[in-house]
Amino acid sequence: MTGLYPESADERGALAIVRDALWQRKRMFASAVLATVTVNLLALATSLYSMQIYDRVIPRSGFSTLWVLTVGVVIALLLDFALRTARALMVEREAAKIDGEVSQIFFDRMQGVRLDAKPAGIGTIAAQLRGWEQVRGLLSSASIFLLADLPFALLFILVIGWLGGQIALVPLLALPLALGLAAVFAAMIRTNADRAQLSGNRKNGLLVEALDAAEIVKASSGRSEMEARWKTLNEELIGHEDPVKRWSSLASSVFATMQQLTYVLVVAWGAVRVSEGLMTMGALIACTILAGRVNGPLITQLPNFLVQWSYSRSALRALDALLALPQDAGATLQPLRPERIEPSFRVENLRFEYPNGGGAGLDIPQLSIASGERVALIGGIGAGKSTLLRVLAGLYAPTSGTIRLGGLDIHQIAPDILRKRLAYLPQDTRLLDGTLRDNLQLGLGTVNDEALIAALLAVGLDQMVANHPRGVDLSISEGGRGLSGGQRMLTNLARLMVLDPDVWLLDEPTANLDQGSEARILAELGRRLTADRTLVFATHRLRNLALSTRVVVLQDGRVALDGPTDEVLKKLAANHANAAQPLSSNPVGA
DSSP: OOSSSOSSOOOOOHHHHHHHHHHTTHHHHHHHHHHHHHHHHHHHHHHHHHHHIIIIIHHHTOHHHHHHHHHHHHHHHHHHHHHHHHHHHHHHHHHHHHHHHHHHHHHHHHHTBOGGGSOSOHHHHHHHHHHHHHHHHHTSHHHHHHHHHTTHHHHHHHHHHHHHGGGGHHHHHHHHHHHHHHHHHHHHHHHHHHHHHHHHHHHHHHHHHHHHTHHHHHHTTOHHHHHHHHHHHHHHHHHHHHHHHHHHHHHHHHHHHHHHHHHHHHHHHHHHHHHTTSSOHHHHHHHHHHHHHHHHHHHHHHHHHHHHHHHHHHHHHHHHHHHTSOBTTTTOSSOBOOSOOOSOEEEEEEEEOOGGGOSOOEEEEEEEEOTTOEEEEEOSTTSSHHHHHHHHTTSSOOSEEEEEETTEEGGGBOHHHHHHHEEEEOSSOOOOSEEHHHHHTTTTOOOOHHHHHHHHHHHTOHHHHHTSTTGGGOEEOGGGTTSOHHHHHHHHHHHHHHHOOSEEEEESTTTTOOHHHHHHHHHHHHHHOOTTOEEEEEOSOGGGGGGOSEEEEEETTEEEEEEEHHHHHHHHHHHHHHTTOOOOSOGGGO
16 A cells, blocks of 8 residues: 555555564564574573582582683673674564554555445544554563563473473473463453543543533633533542452462462472482572573563553454545546546436534436536535535545546546546635645645745735745644634645636635635635536635635435526525515525
8 A cells, every 4th residue: 555545545554554564574574583493492401500500510529611601601692792782683673663564555455445334433533543553562572572472482391301300290281370370360351441542532532522622611611511420420530440460469479379389399399309319409590590581571571561452353343443434536446547637527327425414415307517607506504515526526425325526436537637627625625734825735746836826825824924924834723713714815825826627616715704804715716617627626615716616405304495596596586585585695504
């Protein structure tokens, strides 16, 4: 997958994405496994060193042997240190690369989610995406080496059996018991970890919502309500996390007790065997060291690993839910990339319904818009004007029916090609954190200064730029805060002027503008909209209809009237007169 719009559908789940990223680095992990084998074999050096010291050096005062053995074991320890360090650095470096690649895939997939399928809670979605960080933590060297070292516990048990005979039964029984208890604790932790993950995502969503809507919250005296919701979610999160912490603490205590008990039993049984002459004191010391190697990593790391694994499983399921959302380019594996698209629409048997019944739907059996037409969409609030524009822009996929642009199914056209030919301006305009230049060039690449200046002059932002010390590089905060609604609208209109598309889809383009700015924009649009360019716009303002040659009146998602502007306005006026109602000075909302 490359870029925001993949050339082919990628239907892998989160776990498959991670697995594939790991498989691409199989050679690195093979090297890590080889290093692990060597490290665990070197671990035998210290235990055998202790055995030789107690059995041969001390009884015979063989100090020459002592120095030889000591130099040898020091070399082994230095090699062990080098291998452990190299292994850890290698795995962490590759884990960082995996993090970059996989997080890019998740980000791209979320960028490509169809707008009509995107969940409403932006903060909650962001928290779900951050769940990858928990999975990333599970890929750390400590977790991987815990799993890699476990098989060598059997090797150490065999060595204990070779040195101490029957006392090998102690770690042999302790190891499966510890693994069995780990499975039990994992099951106990899992349910509450899932719930804690969900509550944490909702809590993060509320935080983002509260920060984003701070102005309306303060203006509405809604602070106490937001605090109450925060307190409820916080208590809910604590209620789910508390059992996880309790089970984790219990697991740590149980495993620590098992480690100590194993040590005691090995020493006690070994002491009996030493007194019976069945093993030497050095062999007993070596066995205690190896017994610690059998249980040590398991005891110290397994409780945290269980908690991390439970949260990671929950995070993977949340990521799977996001990856399952419909994609913009998911309708075809090989999208069309025509060099030219005729700016005409043909809508047939169009039905659109919002998920969960939210918002106004559409039911339009047929609608045609010819190349070069200027069509105004009018109707009351919730009539479906904005929804129809989003469907025509290809941002929403119809529940049924087809939308053709220039004779091509709009969802079969490559999105990057479509966005060069067709521009959509939403009613609720936002800007991105960065500079004015960044926002004007968004999606357009590098634009020369002459084009930017011309666009700013066209929309009337030239004075704002001239009066700012940084000019076109003035800073813009997230969402466009610091600029008025009109300035945000004009900035987005300026970007469209730079793009200069063949199809203009505008949703209330002058809603936040004063009369002077509105007149300027209408005049500029009238100048730019030549006979080979198409305009479809939604409006509630009567004066904007001067820009149209045709009016489509929507009511409850259906076309109520359609025809030349003058004829539709006469019919609307007649309807008002027949209903014994005075004609509104703004019949557009009728």
